[in-house]
Amino acid sequence: MRIAIVEGDGIGKEVIPEAVSILDYFNEKRGLGFEKVPVEVGLGKWEKTGEAISDADIALLNSCDAVLFGAITTVSAPSYKSVVLRIRKELDFFANVRPIHPIPGIEKCLDYGFLKPDTDIVIVRENTEGLYSGIEELGDERSTTLRVITKKASERIAAFASELASSRKNKLTIVHKSNVIKSDKLFLDTCKKTALDYFVEPNDLLVDAFSYDMLIHPEKYDVVVTTNLFGDILSDTGAVLLGSIGLAPSANIGDKKALFEPVHGSAPDIAGKGIANPMAAILSLKMMFEWLKMNKEAELIEKAVSISVSEKKVTPDLGGNLSTREVGKFILEQV
Amino acid sequence: MRIAIVEGDGIGKEVIPEAVSILDYFNEKRGLGFEKVPVEVGLGKWEKTGEAISDADIALLNSCDAVLFGAITTVSAPSYKSVVLRIRKELDFFANVRPIHPIPGIEKCLDYGFLKPDTDIVIVRENTEGLYSGIEELGDERSTTLRVITKKASERIAAFASELASSRKNKLTIVHKSNVIKSDKLFLDTCKKTALDYFVEPNDLLVDAFSYDMLIHPEKYDVVVTTNLFGDILSDTGAVLLGSIGLAPSANIGDKKALFEPVHGSAPDIAGKGIANPMAAILSLKMMFEWLKMNKEAELIEKAVSISVSEKKVTPDLGGNLSTREVGKFILEQV
Ligand SMILES: CC(C)[C@H](C(=O)O)[C@@H](O)C(=O)O
Ligand SMILES: CC(C)[C@H](C(=O)O)[C@@H](O)C(=O)O
Numbered sequence: 001m002r003i004a005i006v007e008g009d010g011i012g013k014e015v016i017p018e019a020v021s022i023l024d025y026f027n028e029k030r031g032l033g034f035e036k037v038p039v040e041v042g043l044g045k046w047e048k049t050g051e052a053i054s055d056a057d058i059a060l061l062n063s064c065d066a067v068l069f070g071a072i073t074t075v076s077a078p079s080y081k082s083v084v085l086r087i088r089k090e091l092d093f094f095a096n097v098r099p100i101h102p103i104p105g106i107e108k109c110l111d112y113g114f115l116k117p118d119t120d121i122v123i124v125r126e127n128t129e130g131l132y133s134g135i136e137e138l139g140d141e142r143s144t145t146l147r148v149i150t151k152k153a154s155e156r157i158a159a160f161a162s163e164l165a166s167s168r169k170n171k172l173t174i175v176h177k178s179n180v181i182k183s184d185k186l187f188l189d190t191c192k193k194t195a196l197d198y199f200v201e202p203n204d205l206l207v208d209a210f211s212y213d214m215l216i217h218p219e220k221y222d223v224v225v226t227t228n229l230f231g232d233i234l235s236d237t238g239a240v241l242l243g244s245i246g247l248a249p250s251a252n253i254g255d256k257k258a259l260f261e262p263v264h265g266s267a268p269d270i271a272g273k274g275i276a277n278p279m280a281a282i283l284s285l286k287m288m289f290e291w292l293k294m295n296k297e298a299e300l301i302e303k304a305v306s307i308s309v310s311e312k313k314v315t316p317d318l319g320g321n322l323s324t325r326e327v328g329k330f331i332l333e334q335v
Numbered sequence: 336m337r338i339a340i341v342e343g344d345g346i347g348k349e350v351i352p353e354a355v356s357i358l359d360y361f362n363e364k365r366g367l368g369f370e371k372v373p374v375e376v377g378l379g380k381w382e383k384t385g386e387a388i389s390d391a392d393i394a395l396l397n398s399c400d401a402v403l404f405g406a407i408t409t410v411s412a413p414s415y416k417s418v419v420l421r422i423r424k425e426l427d428f429f430a431n432v433r434p435i436h437p438i439p440g441i442e443k444c445l446d447y448g449f450l451k452p453d454t455d456i457v458i459v460r461e462n463t464e465g466l467y468s469g470i471e472e473l474g475d476e477r478s479t480t481l482r483v484i485t486k487k488a489s490e491r492i493a494a495f496a497s498e499l500a501s502s503r504k505n506k507l508t509i510v511h512k513s514n515v516i517k518s519d520k521l522f523l524d525t526c527k528k529t530a531l532d533y534f535v536e537p538n539d540l541l542v543d544a545f546s547y548d549m550l551i552h553p554e555k556y557d558v559v560v561t562t563n564l565f566g567d568i569l570s571d572t573g574a575v576l577l578g579s580i581g582l583a584p585s586a587n588i589g590d591k592k593a594l595f596e597p598v599h600g601s602a603p604d605i606a607g608k609g610i611a612n613p614m615a616a617i618l619s620l621k622m623m624f625e626w627l628k629m630n631k632e633a634e635l636i637e638k639a640v641s642i643s644v645s646e647k648k649v650t651p652d653l654g655g656n657l658s659t660r661e662v663g664k665f666i667l668e669q670v
Contacts, residue, residue, distance in 0.1 A: 074514050082514065113448005114550075131482065136517050143518035145482045147466065151475065177564070179409050179417065182471050183478035208571035209600075215449070215550075215575045229512070236543035237572055240550045265544075
């Protein structure tokens with residue numbers, strides 16, 4: 001099993017090592033034989049080589065089974081292409097899975113009205129098309145982007161979400177805007193039909209209404225499937241239900257491989273200060289173990305993070321005064 | 336001054352009459368000489384005539400100076416075209432203004448973590464293009480919608496937002512997704528330039544990051560300008576900061592005319608029960624008075640609604656047990 005380690009830029013370089021310590025621990029203790037493959041991509045690489053990610057990097061990532069990914073700083077230079085979008089595309093990570101499940105004990109850190117302990121939502125975001133098609137015509141007077149919905153990609157993501165729903169409460173909420181964006185009719189109808197094929201009960205909401213209702217009544221939702229950009233917005237929005245975006249992990253899943261990354265970015269404003277919350281990276285590692293069906297390891301990690309918040313051993317974003325390193329070390333001691 | 340009164344469907348028929356009582360009161364008391372012009376459009380009309388809104392209705396609306404608008408039930412029949420989108424387009428209401436400013440006293444009704452009394456955001460939503468272009472190709476295997484950004488429409492909305500910002504804190508936040516959707520570069524650059532022309536200080540955030548940060552740190556934002564669909568999603572999302580979507584008013588502004596409507600829809604689930612919150616409709620009337628530069632009337636309405644929430648004279652969505660009628664009557668007594 002080869003695991004690519006991509007720290008990336010900014011706080012990616014600070015949080016990924018904490019997740020890697022935990023990976024190392026399990027690797028040694030249980031003799032898992034995981035091989036770590038460091039891959040350097042991102043702004044740092046672009047500054048040195050003029051390329052943020054090369055074909056050789058893609059090939060190297062492709063030779064691995066899973067990727068643990070930090071975050072990338074994007075600059076708006078025309079020659080700078082988004083690293084994570086290129087990886088998602090070339091490695092065909094079609095499903096972006098973003099759980100919204102508050103870590104038990106977080107209420108000890110935050111006196112925070114959004115927190116509802118029974119929130120347990122998984123946003124399944126279509127990761128290959130929609131407004132991320134890249135089909136654009138850019139001009140000085142008029143610029144356009146084509147939003148593309150295909151039956152094939154909609155079926156694929158709906159099947160993935162329905163399978164997940166089967167293993168949970170057998171309910172699937174389809175989020176769309178088909179009252180205005182008629183291309184979403186294809187997404188909606190395809191998802192409904194696919195859900196029924198999987199004996200899953202579909203319901204649906206408009207994206208504006210859902211974004212509101214998810215925050216007011218999170219307990220009403222379980223597995224949610226939506227298009228690319230809506231998933232992007234809703235997963236950041238939903239992170240308020242976690243208490244901090246510093247607690248939001250994600251998985252980008254393909255047929256045989258997967259990439260695990262925190263939802264947060266490289267946060268240039270706090271990079272280098274050693275105060276970034278490593279929990280989203282560590283919980284992304286937890287998702288990797290789940291994906292590998294190593295549920296014991298996954299549980300141990302979740303429990304360790306839970307102890308860390310319950311005892312307020314946390315970084316400043318959660319009201320604590322520990323450093324990234326200290327929090328990482330504390331969590332490692334608990335696993 | 337001719338004011339079109341469009342109740343529409345569902346709870347539109349229940350909440351608009353309460354706003355109209357207040358309009359009548361000022362009209363008589365101050366001898367304003369406003370003429371009310373009832374216009375019937377929506378699902379009810381479609382069922383009777385096969386048309387949700389006719390050319391004659393558009394002409395009638397066009398003969399008025401302002402529109403007080405309830406809500407419309409949309410059905411997915413192909414012959415059913417969105418009423419509000421047609422009106423926005425044909426009457427050229429290019430700016431959709433959605434304030435997020437909690438009504439003073441709301442904390443008496445709701446014990447609610449999202450409420451932060453110093454929230455005072457105005458979302459200015461471009462109302463004519465973006466993903467609402469209507470340029471679509473629909474197929475069984477692939478459907479597309481063209482997202483259109485023009486310099487002209489971006490300049491117009493940015494000028495409107497900048498003027499508003501000049502009358503407030505001189506700050507404008509531009510919300511976009513130009514890291515992925517390159518057509519948003521045109522929107523972003525045009526807004527930045529226009530803001531500077533108005534001596535307003537622009538800053539910008541990606542839509543996913545903004546949606547999160549608006550909820551966590553609403554006090555950081557003042558006037559926000561964004562594209563059509565992002566404005567749609569963000570204004571519903573931001574309504575959680577108000578305590579209820581039943582408290583969210585909006586204005587659709589054109590060069591000479593404007594339309595005022597609650598952000599909520601026709602809510603078929605509670606229609607006919609007499610429990611809909613009339614406050615969003617009444618606060619939309621308040622926005623009409625502001626637009627007419629009748630600030631005294633606007634203030635009186637806001638104060639009356641504030642007394643109503645402070646004394647818990649409210650509908651069930653705010654934890655009360657009064658009916659739509661009773662709340663409307665109470666507010667009328669306070670103005
Ligand atoms: C960095 C950016 C391209 C990315 C996206 O828009 O998908 C990020 O926001 C995310 O959510 O993973
Ligand atoms: C009813 C619908 C067409 C409309 C929109 O999408 O603009 C509504 O959601 C709104 O926000 O006014």
